[in-house]
Each structure stands twice: as C-alpha cells, then as structure tokens.
Amino acid sequence: MSIDILMPALSPTMEEGTLAKWHVKKGDAVRSGDVIAEIETDKATMEVEAVDEGTIEELLVPEGTEGVKVNAPIARLSGEDAGASTAPAPKASSSPEPKSSEEVSPKVTEGAKAPTAAPPPPSASPPPPPQAGEERKASAQRDGQRIFASPLARRIAEQKGLDLSAMKGSGPHGRIVKADVDTAQPGQTKAPAAAPAGAPQAAPAAQAQRQPQSLEHYGIAAGSYDLIPLDGMRKTVARRMTDSFRDVPHFPLNLDIEIDALLAARAKINAMLEKSGGGKVSVNDMVIKAAAVALKQVPEANASYTPEGIAMHHHADISMAVAVPGGLITPIIFKAETKGLSQIAAEAKDLAERARTKKLKPEEFQGGTFSISNLGMFGIKSFASIINEPQGAILSVGAGEKRPVVKGDQLAIATVMSVTLTCDHRVVDGATGARFLAALKPLLEDPINMIV
Incomplete structure (x- = not known):
C-alpha cells in the first residue's frame, strides 16, 4: 500500500x-x-x-x-x-x-495537519496491547478519539512525562506540536472539549478588522500602476506587524548618546583584529553587546508577557533586524552577554549573509528575547520600531552625526546617536525602560564598561 x-x-x-x-x-x-x-x-x-x-x-x-x-x-x-x-x-x-x-x-x-480519521465504533472487547515504539503513540485516545500530535511532540511529551490527552494543541486543527509540549507542565488540566462538527465558530479577531480596499475604491484608475503580488514573506510580515501594532500596548522612549569614545574604541579593536587576521567589528555589533550587558543589569527589560505571567529570560538572545529581498528577518545572537565583540561580529556577518540567501535554519530566527533595528547606515536620525512579539521591547538605532552639545557650561561638538526603545507596557513600563536606557548609555559612551 x-x-x-x-x-x-x-x-x-x-x-x-x-x-x-x-x-x-x-x-x-x-x-x-x-x-x-x-x-x-x-x-x-x-x-x-x-x-x-x-x-x-x-x-x-x-x-x-x-x-x-x-x-x-x-x-x-x-x-x-x-x-x-x-x-x-x-x-x-x-x-x-x-x-x-x-x-x-x-x-x-x-x-x-494530520489526516482526519473517524473514531472507531465502540466495542465491548478490550483493545489489544499497544505495540512497542513511539510511532504507536499516534493511536492514543482522547475521549474516544485519536490524539493528533507531531512525532517530535510525542517524543518530548514522553521524556517529560506529560499526558497528551491533557493538552490542547495549537497546530492546525488542534494538532499538538513541539511548542505545546515545551511550555506544558506535568499535571496540567485537560483542554476543553472541541466544538461539535458543524457548530458555528467565532470569527477570528483579525477577520473582524477592516480589510484593505482596492486602489480603485479610492479613485485610482486600474492600469495606472503595476501590481506586484504579495509573496510569503511580505504576507507574514504584514500579518505579524499588524497584530503586534494592534494588540500590544506600546510606547517609545528616546535618548541621545555620545559615541566618540565608541568610535575610537572600534578603530583600535579593528586595528588589532586586522593584525591577527580577524574580521571587523561594526557599530551595530557593539550596540548588540552593550544591549545584552544592559539587559543583564536590568533583567526586567529582558522579559515577555504571557497570559500565565511575565517570562523573565535567563539570557540576552538578541534578534537583529536584517533587510532581505521582499521583507525583513531577525536572526538571533544567542547568549550575547557571554560573547566577545569579535565573536558577535563573526556571527552577525554569517547570519546576515545566510538570511539574504534564505539559508537560515528556523531555530536561528525563531525566538529571541530582545530586538535591535539599525537604520543609521541609511542616514536615518531617529525612528521607532514595531515590537517583535512576544518580546517586551525593541531598540531602534539612528545614525551618529556631529551635533552641538553643552559640556560643562561650554558649547562643544560631539558625535551623537539617537536611540528609541519601544516597550510593551504590559511587561516593560516607563520606569523599567528608562532604567534600561540609563544602563545602556554609559556602556556605549565608554565601551570599557562592557568588560568591567
């Protein structure tokens, strides 16, 4: 067969x-x-x-x-x-x-999606003992019906001692997937029974939102423009950003940082790396390192909102926004607080190159605890990004430029970079966001603080 x-x-x-x-x-x-x-x-x-x-x-x-x-x-x-x-x-x-x-x-x-199978008719005769092997766990029953779960989810559930019949799957048609068993705890309550077939279903919240209209609706004549169809990436970005902007109560915090010392330190570091045959460190690499250190100093900013509570992350896994043809992707520097600048620079370069050729593995861009988006290379002075759910904040980095500043009572010229922290108010309130920026500022204005 x-x-x-x-x-x-x-x-x-x-x-x-x-x-x-x-x-x-x-x-x-x-x-x-x-x-x-x-x-x-x-x-x-x-x-x-x-x-x-x-x-x-x-x-x-x-x-x-x-x-x-x-x-x-x-x-x-x-x-x-x-x-x-x-x-x-x-x-x-x-x-x-x-x-x-x-x-x-x-x-x-x-x-x-697992194929839909009708439940077997009841019988007084007892079922035969299950055959050995994990694949037979597909025949587990929930209230007389087969439990649909991915093979990986079943393996993890068995290792963690979890009862699949007590879980509600988040996959297609209620299928239990890896994410469900990763977050499940032994002894959790059973999921509510599924609605009977044919019962009316509540419309998703997204469907209740106003749908975009065609350009003809606004009086723009057909044939006066070229229409480029939406690819998968653009659809995904559009959906996720719309959901985040609509559902997450967010607010921005702005701060100016003088980076003359950072630029001088970067020049010395790159000179040393050049002698040893290493690659170059960018300003963005130094921002990633500084943000990771600041997140460890203010762990409340390295958190995510969940319906069950606030998730306080153990490590600073920094997602860095990378522009790719047709959209945006955020590969991750994991445990950035534990890595040196040269290692961060090497990983960032590799991830960015593979992102542009679509060679990243899912685990390299799914997850992360905090995001950084840098448009300084395009001359953008200041901007605010949309939060990358379920992360609690995202840092937007503008261009460094010469500006007049007051030092003491004297007017001086300094290279100033504006940053904006967009916060999820459910987890990172104003005081927490301000403390994070206060921790970030000295790390960038005097980079030696990153290693002290």
Whole structure:
C-alpha cells in the first residue's frame, strides 16, 4: 500500500512554500533520515528528511512549483512500512489501530495537519496491547478519539512525562506540536472539549478588522500602476506587524548618546583584529553587546508577557533586524552577554549573509528575547520600531552625526546617536525602560564598561 507525503509546515506561521528541489526520483528507495527534498519558505530554505522506509511511487509536485499549500500531497511512498502505516481504520476495536499518516511525512512537518480519521465504533472487547515504539503513540485516545500530535511532540511529551490527552494543541486543527509540549507542565488540566462538527465558530479577531480596499475604491484608475503580488514573506510580515501594532500596548522612549569614545574604541579593536587576521567589528555589533550587558543589569527589560505571567529570560538572545529581498528577518545572537565583540561580529556577518540567501535554519530566527533595528547606515536620525512579539521591547538605532552639545557650561561638538526603545507596557513600563536606557548609555559612551 502507499501513503501521501505532505507539504511540511517549517514554522508556525507558514501557510505555503516552494518545492525548490527533489533529491529523489520515482522508484528510489528511501530510508529514515534520507534527505528527499528542499522546501523554500518566506524565511529560509530547508531540507526535508524521510521518516519511514519505502519506495518513491510518484512525485506529485514538480520541483520549482511555487505556492504549494501546507499539508498538500507532494509525493507518494510505497512499501511494507508505508503499507502498515496507511492501513484503513479498523472497524472494531479488537483490530490494531493504524499508525498515523503523519509518521511518514517529513520530520520537519511539526505544524503539518494530520489526516482526519473517524473514531472507531465502540466495542465491548478490550483493545489489544499497544505495540512497542513511539510511532504507536499516534493511536492514543482522547475521549474516544485519536490524539493528533507531531512525532517530535510525542517524543518530548514522553521524556517529560506529560499526558497528551491533557493538552490542547495549537497546530492546525488542534494538532499538538513541539511548542505545546515545551511550555506544558506535568499535571496540567485537560483542554476543553472541541466544538461539535458543524457548530458555528467565532470569527477570528483579525477577520473582524477592516480589510484593505482596492486602489480603485479610492479613485485610482486600474492600469495606472503595476501590481506586484504579495509573496510569503511580505504576507507574514504584514500579518505579524499588524497584530503586534494592534494588540500590544506600546510606547517609545528616546535618548541621545555620545559615541566618540565608541568610535575610537572600534578603530583600535579593528586595528588589532586586522593584525591577527580577524574580521571587523561594526557599530551595530557593539550596540548588540552593550544591549545584552544592559539587559543583564536590568533583567526586567529582558522579559515577555504571557497570559500565565511575565517570562523573565535567563539570557540576552538578541534578534537583529536584517533587510532581505521582499521583507525583513531577525536572526538571533544567542547568549550575547557571554560573547566577545569579535565573536558577535563573526556571527552577525554569517547570519546576515545566510538570511539574504534564505539559508537560515528556523531555530536561528525563531525566538529571541530582545530586538535591535539599525537604520543609521541609511542616514536615518531617529525612528521607532514595531515590537517583535512576544518580546517586551525593541531598540531602534539612528545614525551618529556631529551635533552641538553643552559640556560643562561650554558649547562643544560631539558625535551623537539617537536611540528609541519601544516597550510593551504590559511587561516593560516607563520606569523599567528608562532604567534600561540609563544602563545602556554609559556602556556605549565608554565601551570599557562592557568588560568591567
């Protein structure tokens, strides 16, 4: 028998992607762990691995196809394992329940939708003992129905001693994914029962918002402009920024910082690195380091709002905004407070280069505890960014420029850089944001403070 391999969801926000390349062809035998395809999303290009063994019966989607929806069949696998995995649902509970088809979809289909299966009819006969192996956990029951969970989520749940029947999944159609078990605690209460099929569903909040109108609605004639279709990245950025701006109560704090000493220190550091064959350190690298140190000094600013409480992060994982064709992506310098400037510079350069070629792994741009957006290289003096949820704040960095300043009672010239901290008022209030900026200022005005 055969089974369809589905288009994986490589991130929680992914809705469609491009099947960039096949690494297999019809008739090829595949084993668990073999790379079978490359999928290009709005943020990255990822390799997809097979989970089960079998033979490629048919490639349903040609390589290079764009706009392939998540959970759409892209290939068909046949073989002994595939046949066992796709056996029809039993008509009596005395027959072993089949393995979920999600087990033979690629490993990275954590957010993929599992096929809907009707619950088996009740039977007085007891079910047979489950077979060994994690794949049989797909047949776990919740109130008489199968629990849909990704293979990775089931493995983590077993390691943490969690009861999947007590969880509510956040994936497609309520499927339990890795994020659900990562945040779950043993003994949590059961999720409320799902609404019966056919019951009216509440419209999502986003649908209740005013939808954009066509330009013709505003009197702009059709044919007087060129329309560039929205790609996946632009759609994702638009949705996330709209949600953040609408849902997060935010406010800005502005501060001017003199950076003459920072520029002098950067010149000395780069001279030393040049002698040793190292790369160069940018002003943005020094801002990342200073922000990480300041976050450790004011840990209340390194926090996120959740419905359960305020999450105080252990490390300063700094997301840095990188402009890429068609949008924006925020690769992360993890544990930036523990790294030297040369290491931060090397990581930042590598991440930025791979971001522009869509070679980042999801874990390299998903997460982060604090963001930095720098438009100083474009001559922008001051601006305020939209918060990158669920982070509590984002720092916007403007250009350094010569300005008149008062030192003592004398007028002088200094290189001044304006920064703006946009705060989520639910977690970073005005006093906390001000304390963070007060900690950041001396670190940038005298960089030796970063290492003291």
